[in-house]
Structures are given as structure tokens and as C-alpha cells.
Amino acid sequence: MPHLLEIKNVRKSFGHKVVLKDVTFNVPSGSIVAFIGDNGAGKSTTFKAILGLIAKDGGTVKIFGEENIDKHAKLKEKIGVVFDAMNLPAHLTIKQLNKVFEKLFKSWDQAHFYRLVHAFSLPTDLKVNKLSRGMSMKLSVAVALSHNAKLLILDEATGGLDPSSREELLDELKNFVSTSKGGILLSSHIMSDVEKIASHVVFIKDGEILLNEEKDNIFESYAIVDIDEKQLTLLDKDIVVAKRTSGSYFNVLISDKQALPKGIPAKTISMEEVSVLLTRSEK
Incomplete structure (x- = not known):
């Protein structure tokens, strides 16, 4: 089986500023790849290039072996995305969101969604715009995990969470990978989270990959x-x-x-x- 996500020689500039320089790495099936770098290093630009939210200047991005994911609606449903900025409808409650996603996703799993909602202690009758940042992130992850996704792209998904909530969320991510043989690309500034769950680490600085390695090999060698x-x-x-x-x-x-x-x-x-x-x- 090909890698779930293959990024090869991706380049991007904004005007005269080079933001991505031949960025290359993969997300294999059954892996959690931590994408690490300072603010402004190129992580968010890479995510946007992966999802087709910005045009690349060069290079290729393949998801499930396909380059133009927009042409494959069924494949798009197998991608779960959580960005640092909340992007769920602010005026809806969690109960109302469930009804929306039932219609939006053919593979929506209501039972799994409510299991996660209760596990994360989220109030079902509170509107999204009344949730704390930590609750919003947990809700976004619950949505991403509830429509039979095979690839999760998570931008600082554990940001704003207390240690107990972070551990709970990390356990769910590990469970997702072990049961579905899916994969996760996860950006994080919290190195203890990376040590706990990552199988691979990719470090980026000034748009350039400095290190792309299996985590265990880093600690061993x-x-x-x-x-x-x-x-x-x-x-x-x-x-x-x-x-x-x-x-x-x-x-x-x-x-x-x-x-x-x-x-x-x-x-x-x-x-x-x-x-x-x-x-x-x-x-």
C-alpha cells in the first residue's frame, strides 16, 4: 500500500519570501508523524499546501496515492482536519452539529461521536461559541475521529488543554491509529506529547526540513x-x-x-x- 500522505519537493513563495524549500516527507499507514518547528517555520503553509488551500509553486502532494484529491469526494471524506483556529459553526450546539454531520458525511458514526463527546466531558446543549478553547479543540478532534477518516491532519490539537485532557486526547489518537491502521500528521509545540505518541518526527526550520527520522531511532542512535x-x-x-x-x-x-x-x-x-x-x- 502506498503511503497515506506523500509530500515531495514542495516549494512555496509569497512574493520574494521563500516559505517552503523542497519539503519532502511521508505519513505511512499506522504512523503518527510529529511536525515540529517554531512559529513561522512553514508548518501551517505545508498543511495548507497539503489540503489544496494554497497553490504550490512546485512539487507534489499525494493523498492515498492521488494527487488531485478534490476530484475524489469519497477520498476527501477519509481526511480528518483540525486547525488551531476553530472552524465549526459557532451558533450550533453539539446536538445540532451531530445532525449536520449526519447529512454531510456518508460514513458519520453518531455512536462514536457521542462516546467521544462524553469521554471529553463536552456539554451537548451549549453553543460552540460558548465553549472554551480547550473544549473547542476536543470537539474538533471528536468530529475528525467520527467519519471513518484514514488520515488525520492536526494543527496544535492539544493546545489549550490541561495535562489530564491532553493525555485523554492522546490516548484516543493512539487508539485511532492502532484500530484503523490510519495515520496522523500532528504539529505540536509540546515535546512531551511528541515523546508519548509519535512514531516519526519531522523538524522544519525556515521552510526547510532539518530532520526526518523515526522517533525510536533518534533515542537509540x-x-x-x-x-x-x-x-x-x-x-x-x-x-x-x-x-x-x-x-x-x-x-x-x-x-x-x-x-x-x-x-x-x-x-x-x-x-x-x-x-x-x-x-x-x-x-
Whole structure:
């Protein structure tokens, strides 16, 4: 089976500003791909290019093996989308939303929707515009999970949630992937969430992919070393992923800790440290 989502050499500029530079990565079936980067790095532009909300300058986007998803109504129904900004009808209650989506989606699962609504402790008689930001995000995720989607595209879906609600939502996302063999592309600034559920991580900076790797491989093989200039010259350039000057020393992310020269100790890493080093790394 092809990847659920294939992005290859996608480019986008607004005027003279280059926003995406040959962005390439995939979302395999059964995976949760974390898309990580600072604000303005190109995440939202990538999402919009995937969904056809903006025109690409170059490259290809294939969803379920098809390039022009707009021509395939049945395939579009298999995509669940949650953006950071709330986009559900503000004047409707959850009960009314259910009736709307019953007509909108042929595969709408009312029982599953109400199970999620109750699991997320959402009030069914309150209008959408009266919900808190956290409740709105949980409602958006409940909708995305209730029409037999195979690919979820989630932009900061856990933003505004307390730790307990985040854990609850993450459990539902993991359950979705394990039961449906679907896939998720998830942007997040919360690295603890990434560590909990991601199978793959993709880091983007200034519109360019810096790292595209399986999460387990990062923790097994990668390392961060603090070294001086002389030690830096001893490193095999092929294993240097990113470096950052820190006073008279360098923080260096390397892809193979077994290839480190003797006398250079590797630190145990966290996703937070990897994220900070990559986003603040030097060219």
C-alpha cells in the first residue's frame, strides 16, 4: 500500500519570501508523524499546501496515492482536519452539529461521536461559541475521529488543554491509529506529547526540513555532545546533524553515537533538547 500522505519537493513563495524549500516527507499507514518547528517555520503553509488551500509553486502532494484529491469526494471524506483556529459553526450546539454531520458525511458514526463527546466531558446543549478553547479543540478532534477518516491532519490539537485532557486526547489518537491502521500528521509545540505518541518526527526550520527520522531511532542512535573547536574537527561530518555555538563550546547533534571519537562523551537526550538545538542551529 502506498503511503497515506506523500509530500515531495514542495516549494512555496509569497512574493520574494521563500516559505517552503523542497519539503519532502511521508505519513505511512499506522504512523503518527510529529511536525515540529517554531512559529513561522512553514508548518501551517505545508498543511495548507497539503489540503489544496494554497497553490504550490512546485512539487507534489499525494493523498492515498492521488494527487488531485478534490476530484475524489469519497477520498476527501477519509481526511480528518483540525486547525488551531476553530472552524465549526459557532451558533450550533453539539446536538445540532451531530445532525449536520449526519447529512454531510456518508460514513458519520453518531455512536462514536457521542462516546467521544462524553469521554471529553463536552456539554451537548451549549453553543460552540460558548465553549472554551480547550473544549473547542476536543470537539474538533471528536468530529475528525467520527467519519471513518484514514488520515488525520492536526494543527496544535492539544493546545489549550490541561495535562489530564491532553493525555485523554492522546490516548484516543493512539487508539485511532492502532484500530484503523490510519495515520496522523500532528504539529505540536509540546515535546512531551511528541515523546508519548509519535512514531516519526519531522523538524522544519525556515521552510526547510532539518530532520526526518523515526522517533525510536533518534533515542537509540542520536546524541548531543558539548565539545570545543578542536574536538569538533575530529567528528565525522557525515554524522553532524546540527550545531550551535555556546560560548567557547559547541552543542552538536550527531546521528550515530557509536561513531564518536574516544574521549567525547554523549549525553542522554530528550525531544525537547533535540528540538531546541535544531531550531536554534547554525547554517
